[in-house]
Amino acid sequence: MSIKAVNIKYIYNEGTPAAVTALDGISLEAERGEWVSVVGHTGSGKSTLAQHLNLLLTPSSGTVSIDGARVAPGSREARDARRKVGLVFQYPESQFFAETVREEIAFAPSNWGVGGAALDACVAEAASSAGLSPSMLGSNPFSLSGGERRRAAIASVLSMKPDYLVLDEPTAGLDASGVRGLTATFKDLCSKGMAVIHVTHDMEIAMSMSDRIAVLERGVLAVSGTPERVAEYLSERPVKGLVMPPSVRFAQGLREKGVRVPLASRVSGIIEALEEARSRRGR
Amino acid sequence: MEQGPIFSIQGAEFSYKGASSPAVKNVDLSVASGEWVALLGINGSGKSTLAKMMNALLIPTRGACFVMGMDTSDPELAAAIRQNVALVFQNPDDQIVASIVEEDVAFGPENLGLPSETIRARVDRALRLTGLSEMRRRGSYSLSGGQKQRLALAGALAMEPEALILDESTSMLDPEGRASFLNCLRELNARGITIVQITHRMEEVAHASRIVVARSGEVAWDGSPDFFWEEKCAGFGFDIPQELELLRSLRDGGFVPAGTKPAVHDLLEALCL
Amino acid sequence: MKFSNGFSIGQFIPGESFVHSLDPRCRITGMFILLVLPFSAEKPLDFVPAVFCLYVISAASRIPFAKLLRSGRPVLFLIAFTAILNLFWTPGHEVARLGPLRITSEGINLAFCMSLRIYCLVMTAAVLMMTTSPMDFASGAERLMSPLALVKFPVSEIAMMMTIALRFIPTLFDESERIMKAQISRGADFESGGLIKRARAYIPILAPLFIQVFTRADSLATAMESRCYVPGAPRTRLNPLVWSARDTAAMACAVAFVVFSAVWNRYI
Numbered sequence: 001m002s003i004k005a006v007n008i009k010y011i012y013n014e015g016t017p018a019a020v021t022a023l024d025g026i027s028l029e030a031e032r033g034e035w036v037s038v039v040g041h042t043g044s045g046k047s048t049l050a051q052h053l054n055l056l057l058t059p060s061s062g063t064v065s066i067d068g069a070r071v072a073p074g075s076r077e078a079r080d081a082r083r084k085v086g087l088v089f090q091y092p093e094s095q096f097f098a099e100t101v102r103e104e105i106a107f108a109p110s111n112w113g114v115g116g117a118a119l120d121a122c123v124a125e126a127a128s129s130a131g132l133s134p135s136m137l138g139s140n141p142f143s144l145s146g147g148e149r150r151r152a153a154i155a156s157v158l159s160m161k162p163d164y165l166v167l168d169e170p171t172a173g174l175d176a177s178g179v180r181g182l183t184a185t186f187k188d189l190c191s192k193g194m195a196v197i198h199v200t201h202d203m204e205i206a207m208s209m210s211d212r213i214a215v216l217e218r219g220v221l222a223v224s225g226t227p228e229r230v231a232e233y234l235s236e237r238p239v240k241g242l243v244m245p246p247s248v249r250f251a252q253g254l255r256e257k258g259v260r261v262p263l264a265s266r267v268s269g270i271i272e273a274l275e276e277a278r279s280r281r282g283r
Numbered sequence: 284m285e286q287g288p289i290f291s292i293q294g295a296e297f298s299y300k301g302a303s304s305p306a307v308k309n310v311d312l313s314v315a316s317g318e319w320v321a322l323l324g325i326n327g328s329g330k331s332t333l334a335k336m337m338n339a340l341l342i343p344t345r346g347a348c349f350v351m352g353m354d355t356s357d358p359e360l361a362a363a364i365r366q367n368v369a370l371v372f373q374n375p376d377d378q379i380v381a382s383i384v385e386e387d388v389a390f391g392p393e394n395l396g397l398p399s400e401t402i403r404a405r406v407d408r409a410l411r412l413t414g415l416s417e418m419r420r421r422g423s424y425s426l427s428g429g430q431k432q433r434l435a436l437a438g439a440l441a442m443e444p445e446a447l448i449l450d451e452s453t454s455m456l457d458p459e460g461r462a463s464f465l466n467c468l469r470e471l472n473a474r475g476i477t478i479v480q481i482t483h484r485m486e487e488v489a490h491a492s493r494i495v496v497a498r499s500g501e502v503a504w505d506g507s508p509d510f511f512w513e514e515k516c517a518g519f520g521f522d523i524p525q526e527l528e529l530l531r532s533l534r535d536g537g538f539v540p541a542g543t544k545p546a547v548h549d550l551l552e553a554l555c556l
Numbered sequence: 557m558k559f560s561n562g563f564s565i566g567q568f569i570p571g572e573s574f575v576h577s578l579d580p581r582c583r584i585t586g587m588f589i590l591l592v593l594p595f596s597a598e599k600p601l602d603f604v605p606a607v608f609c610l611y612v613i614s615a616a617s618r619i620p621f622a623k624l625l626r627s628g629r630p631v632l633f634l635i636a637f638t639a640i641l642n643l644f645w646t647p648g649h650e651v652a653r654l655g656p657l658r659i660t661s662e663g664i665n666l667a668f669c670m671s672l673r674i675y676c677l678v679m680t681a682a683v684l685m686m687t688t689s690p691m692d693f694a695s696g697a698e699r700l701m702s703p704l705a706l707v708k709f710p711v712s713e714i715a716m717m718m719t720i721a722l723r724f725i726p727t728l729f730d731e732s733e734r735i736m737k738a739q740i741s742r743g744a745d746f747e748s749g750g751l752i753k754r755a756r757a758y759i760p761i762l763a764p765l766f767i768q769v770f771t772r773a774d775s776l777a778t779a780m781e782s783r784c785y786v787p788g789a790p791r792t793r794l795n796p797l798v799w800s801a802r803d804t805a806a807m808a809c810a811v812a813f814v815v816f817s818a819v820w821n822r823y824i
Contacts, residue, residue, distance in 0.1 A: 042427060042457045054741045079743070087741040094731075095738040097763035107760065111743030142767075146326045160743065173454050175325050175483040176522030201457050204525060241459040246525040246547050253551040267525065271532050278556050338782050362784050370782040377772055378779035382691055382723045389794035391783040402794045424726045438783065 001067050003085060003164045003195065004029045008052055008062035010045075022048045024219045025062070030195040032163055035187070037198045037206035040216035041241025046199045047090070049216070050166050053197065054087040066164070083112055086162030090169045092153035093141070101127075101144070101152045102137040108160040126159035127152075131185050147178035154182075164195040171202070183209060204245035207231065207264050215239060231263035287352055289368075289446050289477045290314040290337055294346035297332055305344070306332040307500045316445065319468075319478040321488035321508075323521065324497035330481045333497065334450045337479065339364045351445065366395065369439030373451040375431035384426070384434060385410065385419040391442045402441075409440040413467055429460020436467060446477035453487060465490070485524045489546075512545060526550075568689050574802070575617035575687045580696025582803040587684045589810045593817050594676035599665060601824055603672050605817035610679050617687050627682035628675045635671045642667040694718040699797055713787055720776070728769065735764050 010023040022045045030036040040046045051057045052064060058073040065071065071081045089095070098104040102123055109122045127137060130151045136144065141152055154170065167186065171179040183205060190196045200206055206213050207227045214224035215234070223233040234244060235252050244252075251263045251270060261273035292312040298305040307329045314320055324330040335341040336348050339355040350368055353360040369391075372378050381387040388409050392402040410416045413433040418426065423434060432452060439447060449468070453461045469490055472478050480491065488494060494511045496504040496519050503519065504511070512527055523531075530545040539553040570576075575583070590613075593606035614621045628635075644654075648662030688696070698715035705711045739760045740746075746757050 041459060051737065056737050056741055079745070082741060083743065087738075089734065089738045089741075092738065094768060095735055095742075095760075095764050096767070097760045107744075108742040111745060157742065176485070177325065180522065241457065243458045243462075246529060249547045250529055250550060253547065254554075257551075257554070257556075259556075267528050267532050270529070271536050271538075274533075274536065274538055274556070281556060335778075340778060340782055362786075365782055365784050370779070372775065372779055374775065376727055377775035380723060380776070380780060380783075381719060386691065386794060390780075390785070393791045393793060394784040394786065394789070396790055396792050399793060399796050402792065406794060423723065442783070 001163070002029050002031045003053060003067075003197075004065045005049070005052060006063050006065070008049065008059045008064070010048055010052065010057060011060045014060060022219050023052070023059070026216070026219070026221050028053075028197075028214055028221075028224075030164065030197050032195045033190060033193045034211045035190050035196045035198065035209055037200060037210040037213045038216060039200055039203060039206050039213060039242060041201065041239065043218070044216040044241075045219040046216050047168055050087060050168050050197070050199050053164070053166050054085050055082050056087070080112075083160050084162055085164045085166060086157040086160060087166045088154055088157050088168060088170055090172055092157070092170075093149040095153065095156075096141045096149075099140060100138055101132070101141050101155075104141055104152060105137070105156045105159045108156060112160065122159050122161070126155040126161075129158050129185075129189060130155035131181065147174055147181070150174060150178070150182065151185075154185075158189075162194070164197065165189060166197045166199070168199045169201075170198070171200075171205070179205075201242065203242060203248075207245055207248060208266065215242070227264035228262055235263060288313045289316050289318075289351055290479070291349040291352075292333075292336070292343075292346070293349070295336060295343040295348055296345035297336060297341055298344050299332075305500055307336065307343075310346070310500075310502055312495065312502060312505070314446075314477060314479065316477055317472075317475050319472050319480065319490060319492045321491035321494050322479060322481045322497060323483065323485075323488065323494060323519070324481075325483060325521075328497040329500035330497045331450055332500075334370065334448050334479070334481055337448055338368050338370045340370075362395075366442050367445045368448060369442050369444040369446075370448045370450060371432070371435050371439050371452045373454055375428065375435045375455070378435045378438070379423045379431060382422055382424065384415060384421050384423050387423050387434060388437045388441050391438055395442075405441045405443065406437075409437040412440055412471065413437040414463070427460065429456050429463055432456055432460065432464055433467060436464070440471070444476070446479065447471065448479045448481070450481045451483070452480075453482070453484070461487070483521070485521055486526075569619060569686050570689070571618055571687070573616060573618040573687070575613060575683075577802065578806055579797050579799050579803045580688055580692040581699055581797060581799070582806055583684055583688055584693070584696050584700060586806060586810045587680055589807075589814060590680055591677060592814050594673045594680070596817065596821060597669060597673065598821065600668055600672070602817070602821045603669075603676065604824075605813065605820050606672075606676050609813050609817075610676065610683070613683050617683065619683070619686055624679055624682060624686075627686075628678045631674060631678050635674050638674065639667040639671045642670050690722045691719065694722070695793070695797060710788065712791065716787075724772075728765070731768060732761065732765050736761050 005026065005028045008023050008026045012020045012022050026049055028038070028049065038046045038049060048057065052059055055064060055071060055073040055078045063070050066081050066084055071078050096104055098107065105123045105126050106119055109119055114122055123137065124134065127134065132148065132151050132155055136148065141149060144152060171182055174182065186196050186198070187209060198206070198210070210227055212225060213227055213230040215222040215230060217239050222239055223230055231244070231248050234242065247265065247267055247270060248263050251261045251265060254261050259273060259277045261270060265273070290312065292310050295307060295310045296305050297307040310333065322330050322333065332341060336343060336355065337350065339350070339361045342356045348355045350364045353364055355364060379387050380390045385406050388406045389402050392405050410419055413436050415430065415433055415437055418430065423431065426434060453464055456464060465487065468478060480488070482488065488508065491508055494506065494508050495502060498519065526545040526547065529550060530539070530543060533539045533550060534541060534543070538555065539550060543549055543553040590609060593609055594603065597603050597606060610624065611621055614624050643659060643663045644657045646660050646663035646666050648660035650658050651661050652659040694715050698711055701711045744757060744760055746754060
């Protein structure tokens with residue numbers, strides 16, 4: 001079971017002098033239970049790709065299929081298929097309109113006709129998955145702290161019980177503890193079988209959390225694969241606007257010194273490799 | 284000549300209307316000319332309130348705040364204070380007033396009633412310092428996030444301030460925009476402009492000469508960055524930057540000597556196997 | 557990514573022509589003076605000076621005359637409507653009859669003149685909008701209205717409001733698009749149901765938009781205050797309006813056109 005975008009091409013303002021090709025033949029697949037990061041500089045097309053996965057945009061060419069079924073954007077099926085693909089926009093708390101967190105979270109399921117006890121269960125479950133305490137449901141969304149507000153916004157998407165969760169810079173503007181907490185929440189959802197498609201320019205999170213990473217560069221797929229493969233590729237051919245995390249840069253430096261170490265290792269992995277190298281040299 | 288401090292906050296307290304507890308309390312802080320102070324704190328620690336106090340946008344409800352010796356509670360001095368202390372906020376879209384880049388930079392000097400030639404000279408200089416000279420006739424709307432924030436910085440510089448207060452000014456930028464913005468700041472600080480940088484991103488405070496930590500409205504720590512990195516960083520609930528994590532692990536493993544700086548380049552240089 | 561860069565209010569065409577270089581006060585006043593031409597025309601031939609004048613302006617502003625002609629298209633319906641009204645309901649000398657409707661020679665003349673008058677009016681206004689940026693227009697209007705400040709009319713505040721409004725139109729445009737997409741992805745449905753249901757469906761878009769407008773206004777006010785803005789206080793300008801010899805010359809030309817057309821209308 002997967003969501004699959006094949007050969008997506010998208011041109012903004014198509015047919016006008018202001019036409020801009022935002023995506024040029026991008027393919028991406030995410031299985032349920034998998035964490036796929038889409039990274040790229042501002043203007044690389046990563047947010048545009050995210051909107052295609054949710055069928056908000058109609059590609060100039062290419063297809064999107066969900067669980068094996070091809071869905072035409074704009075069709076009646078698209079609206080139902082959209083329910084399987086939750087999309088969390090950047091700064092999602094700016095979409096709040098309701099007076100209580102509960103109403104905000106209930107918006108999506110009630111749009112698909114869920115009501116009564118089922119709706120209450122939906123709301124409670126979404127709130128707890130997003131890490132919101134039940135006592136917050138009755139409060140005004142604007143009275144919450146920045147981190148709680150972000151969680152409420154994420155809960156308002158989780159409440160439609162998506163199988164695929166597309167996140168566009170979900171941790172932007174949060175402080176370190178907020179980022180750490182949310183990332184753990186997403187990992188948890190992922191291990192429960194949800195696909196997480198994480199659109200970001202934070203290479204540190206992408207490197208440490210992802211099963212696979214896709215790197216976009218000006219609307220073209222530069223490279224995709226495991227963090228290790230992507231780190232190998234980017235150390236040969238850096239992409240403008242993407243900064244490798246210190247651990248990767250350090251590992252690159254170690255390789256130049258003749259220490260064998262995977263580029264995408266964590267700090268603990270680097271220390272292990274160094275210890276091994278030391279014992280080998282000591283012998 | 285002995286120069287007095289740019290900012291001198293003395294026992295300041297501030298409560299928002301209707302709030303049960305003060306947002307800032309018992310703050311004593313003195314900032315000397317030419318310093319680069321990183322003001323750290325988690326959301327809700329009172330650091331933005333402090334920033335607005337330093338620009339006379341908020342007046343302490345108890346205690347006092349002096350900017351270059353001028354009391355912020357004197358409304359007559361507000362204009363003089365704001366000329367000398369310019370603020371750059373978090374969201375560039377919320378501080379750009381005009382549709383054309385150069386017209387926006389001119390907004391502040393225009394408010395000061397300066398003659399056109401002076402305004403033009405200031406606008407030229409501010410655009411040059413922020414690297415926006417070539418975009419002066421562009422629509423402010425068409426700039427990227429990083430460029431917009433540099434435009435907001437240019438607008439602040441056109442006031443020819445002695446000090447800049449940056450209230451989370453890089454938090455909405457991408458890595459590229461953030462790097463170019465911080466480069467500008469480094470240049471300005473080298474020219475003698477005092478910088479008070481409010482942030483929660485550890486990796487941005489590398490250039491600060493001093494670190495102040497705000498916690499629940501109070502100054503919880505104040506001292507040199509080196510000591511902060513070594514001892515205090517994790518204690519206040521801040522994330523340890525990966526460089527520092529690397530440094531600590533390498534040092535504990537005996538791979539680098541004590542006193543190595545937490546930068547990838549320095550770590551590799553000091554590495555002994 | 558920003559792709560709405562092409563979005564602009566009015567149809568300003570940047571340029572370096574003679575008309576573009578004029579002081580906005582001159583352009584605005586000039587337009588009002590030249591409106592006399594179509595309004596004083598009473599027979600078809602009287603429009604010759606008006607059309608000729610528009611032709612001269614289009615050349616002097618390097619805006620193709622054809623483009624100027626097309627600018628009247630949005631009001632064609634209005635023109636047709638007034639023409640028909642005038643054609644059938646003007647009393648006078650009957651020349652034809654269509655069932656109960658009488659067409660008079662006076663009606664034909666009036667319908668023709670009325671149509672041309674509206675068309676010229678729109679074209680004259682279009683020339684102004686095509687050669688004047690919104691910012692220029694705001695500062696020109698501010699200066700022209702400045703005598704009103706004597707009677708406590710907040711001229712400079714209104715000009716500042718116009719400036720800020722112009723600056724925020726594209727931003728709000730982006731924002732509403734983003735909110736709309738976000739609510740659609742949460743299953744919002746704007747297409748089905750009756751009028752009331754559909755109107756209610758817009759609440760999740762309008763409410764966040766209003767909240768954002770107000771928070772933005774608040775932040776912007778703080779930012780303006782920190783940049784020493786004081787409402788109503790005298791301000792200077794980076795680009796002050798300078799009335800030059802060419803502006804005086806252009807005004808003289810406009811007046812000359814009016815005199816010429818008065819003579820033309822009387823003797824031809």
